[in-house]
Amino acid sequence: MIIGHQDENYACKRCITHILEEATYRNIKKENLYAYLWFTLRVLHKVGLLKKLKVDTSYKHFSLTSSRVDLHHLFNCVSFSKTPWITTFESFVPRYSELLVNIGDGRIAFPATGNLVKAMQALAADSCRKIIALSECTRNMQEDLIQLFPEYAEPIRRKLCCLYPPQRLYVDSFAAKRLSLDGPISFLFVGRDFFTKGGAELIKAFVRLVEEFHLPILLRIVSLLDAGNYANLVSRAEIAAVQKTIDEAPWIEYHRELPNQDVIDLMLQSHVGILPSWAETFGYSVLEFQATGCPVITTDVRAFPEINSNEVGYLIEVPKNDHGEGLYMTKPQRDVMARIIQQGIETAVGKIFLDRSEVASKGERAIARVRKWHDPAAYAETMRGIYHEALR
Numbered sequence: 001m002i003i004g005h006q007d008e009n010y011a012c013k014r015c016i017t018h019i020l021e022e023a024t025y026r027n028i029k030k031e032n033l034y035a036y037l038w039f040t041l042r043v044l045h046k047v048g049l050l051k052k053l054k055v056d057t058s059y060k061h062f063s064l065t066s067s068r069v070d071l072h073h074l075f076n077c078v079s080f081s082k083t084p085w086i087t088t089f090e091s092f093v094p095r096y097s098e099l100l101v102n103i104g105d106g107r108i109a110f111p112a113t114g115n116l117v118k119a120m121q122a123l124a125a126d127s128c129r130k131i132i133a134l135s136e137c138t139r140n141m142q143e144d145l146i147q148l149f150p151e152y153a154e155p156i157r158r159k160l161c162c163l164y165p166p167q168r169l170y171v172d173s174f175a176a177k178r179l180s181l182d183g184p185i186s187f188l189f190v191g192r193d194f195f196t197k198g199g200a201e202l203i204k205a206f207v208r209l210v211e212e213f214h215l216p217i218l219l220r221i222v223s224l225l226d227a228g229n230y231a232n233l234v235s236r237a238e239i240a241a242v243q244k245t246i247d248e249a250p251w252i253e254y255h256r257e258l259p260n261q262d263v264i265d266l267m268l269q270s271h272v273g274i275l276p277s278w279a280e281t282f283g284y285s286v287l288e289f290q291a292t293g294c295p296v297i298t299t300d301v302r303a304f305p306e307i308n309s310n311e312v313g314y315l316i317e318v319p320k321n322d323h324g325e326g327l328y329m330t331k332p333q334r335d336v337m338a339r340i341i342q343q344g345i346e347t348a349v350g351k352i353f354l355d356r357s358e359v360a361s362k363g364e365r366a367i368a369r370v371r372k373w374h375d376p377a378a379y380a381e382t383m384r385g386i387y388h389e390a391l392r
């Protein structure tokens with residue numbers, strides 16, 4: 001069985017490539033017409049010949065050559081080729097600009113464009129064999145979308161399913177980490193888009209907890225400290241203030257970037273993970289934290305309530321729309337979101353120091369939930385069944 005894929009990014013590696021030992025995985029990006037078109041559009045945009053760059057082209061696939069694979073398995077993409085194909089997605093497919101316009105308000109809004117209709121036709125066509133949502137939240141978003149296209153809704157719905165990503169365990173128990181609960185409690189934040197993932201609120205909360213309440217805390221941060229481009233708006237002054245705190249605070253250990261294995265090693269050395277995101281499509285690092293026996297402090301946006309809870313971690317309830325997206329489109333909404341996240345972090349950390357044994361008990365339950373819901377062998381068996389059914 002030869003599976004074609006067109007990405008080498010982290011999500012593709014987690015969900016698509018090298019899942020089945022008996023399969024051969026082949027990168028087909030160079031055979032994709034839209035990959036060349038997307039490259040051309042980016043060049044034109046960079047030199048100023050194209051004012052607005054729409055992401056739509058990057059989420060399309062059409063093979064320039066006769067297929068050298070049995071099946072295409074794409075990520076967030078729609079294929080217009082005749083080769084049987086499957087797509088795994090994190091928000092909705094097609095992931096076009098028209099659908100992103102009002103998503104923050106909880107509405108999937110779009111003009112009646114031929115672009116969208118053609119994508120729906122491709123999803124409903126026989127060559128599309130399966131549409132795999134990363135979470136139930138994602139599947140519900142797709143259900144809402146296809147209801148707007150009644151002509152194609154039923155054939156698309158029959159192919160739609162939810163399959164959580166696999167996650168291997170790094171420890172079998174919290175005790176295996178050999179961490180003392182008597183001294184400082186170590187927290188770890190991992191995320192490229194620091195501010196989108198609640199980094200500013202994290203710093204403010206921890207400064208207060210250390211300076212006012214004198215809690216013995218070690219905060220490790222692995223991040224480029226990027227501001228992101230769509231969740232919360234951050235001023236240069238705010239970024240500079242956060243950077244200054246990170247540089248000067250003796251209780252903060254900062255790493256700009258680390259290989260994944262080094263990040264896993266830090267998780268194994270940490271008591272608690274923290275990812276208080278304003279916006280998040282899934283949150284793979286939450287699974288990695290749990291697989292290393294770390295309870296995690298998160299918000300409850302998007303898929304977080306499906307992979308985290310107060311039983312295995314700490315969940316901060318924030319204002320959300322019907323799709324589980326955090327409400328941050330206006331300044332008053334952003335002010336409320338920032339305040340709730342900061343208070344939620346302070347409350348969760350306070351609970352930990354009131355009863356340190358919670359770290360171990362929740363860490364044990366986090367390991368158990370990964371074992372139950374994200375077992376790599378079970379994921380592979382499900383994917384094997386999907387592939388065999390697709391190739392009948």
